[in-house]
Amino acid sequence: MKSHITNIALDMIHTNGLINLSRLELCERAGIADGSFVYHMGCNFTEFVSKLRPEVEDQTTHKVVKLRTVDPALRKDQILNAAIEIAKKKSYNKLTRPDVSEAAGVSLSLITHYFETMNQLKRDIMRAAVKRGIAEIVAQGLTNKDRHALKASKELKTKAAHLIANY
Secondary structure (H helix, E strand, C coil): CHHHHHHHHHHHHHHHCHHHCCHHHHHHHHCCCHHHHHHHHCCCHHHHHHHHHHHHHCCCCCCCCCCCCCCHHHHHHHHHHHHHHHHHHCCCCCCCHHHHHHHHCCCHHHHHHHCCCHHHHHHHHHHHHHHHCCHHHHHHHHHCCCCCHHHCCHHHHHHHHHHHHCC
8 A cells, every 4th residue: 555655646746746745635546534644654744755755856847836726615624624533533622733734734824724723623623513413522522511512402412421421
């Protein structure tokens, strides 16, 4: 799998240049989940690029290709969805900007652009969890008496309480 992903990355670099290599697009082309890059490659994306750099700098010119701009609403959803996945696994309260940045494949400043503070991001995560019925996150909110979690439906609160009781 490593060599398959590396070959796809090299093809992408040859086409668009190293500067335009994107973890998200690489994962999509390789058919793996974006959050599983480290699992498949044994290193994070930055380390992966650092290992590729000496190999490709001699072979390619430094192309800069203007990539299409992602719709701001889609980008915000991408970041929020990555944060939700982390909150389900790691903990809503232990969520960090670098974790979200890595999972979403965006810069720290882009997270700040869309969610000015971590409190705003956490508030949006809890609102989305209540709306989408994500009991794992609502359970965390209920234990902290989060006002948005407390607004969840009775059914969702029961499901979340069951998770808390079995934890």
